Amino acid sequence: MAKKKPETIDHEELTLDGKRYVVLRESEFRRLCRAAGIDAAKAPEPDTTLLASGLDADRQSLAEKLRSRRHAARLSQAELARRAGIRPETLNRIERGRTTPDFTTIRKLVEAIGAAETD
Known part of the structure; x- marks a missing residue:
């Protein structure tokens, strides 16, 4: 019997605060859950409070670094x-941590x- 080739999984890898993460499309996550016999509906909901506080911290960190580099x-x-x-006005909002700039900015x-x- 021939071995089945392993499937590739469409994903992104990233490291945040020294921890490695893998990001999958929801459809891919659900497919993997079905294959493993796991009920995807019972998967934990994302902690939006933690996510929001993380984004606020990142925004503030960017603001401080930008201000420091500008002064230097x-x-x-x-x-x-x-x-x-x-x-x-845009730069002022970024430096105060009131907005998150896009990559181009x-x-x-x-x-x-x-x-x-x-x-």
């Missing part, structure tokens, strides 16, 4: 915003600070 580069908020091509800020540090 001797840039005002207005100057960094100008160099990054974003509105000063973070990249613009990092590049603008890096350029200022080499000036």
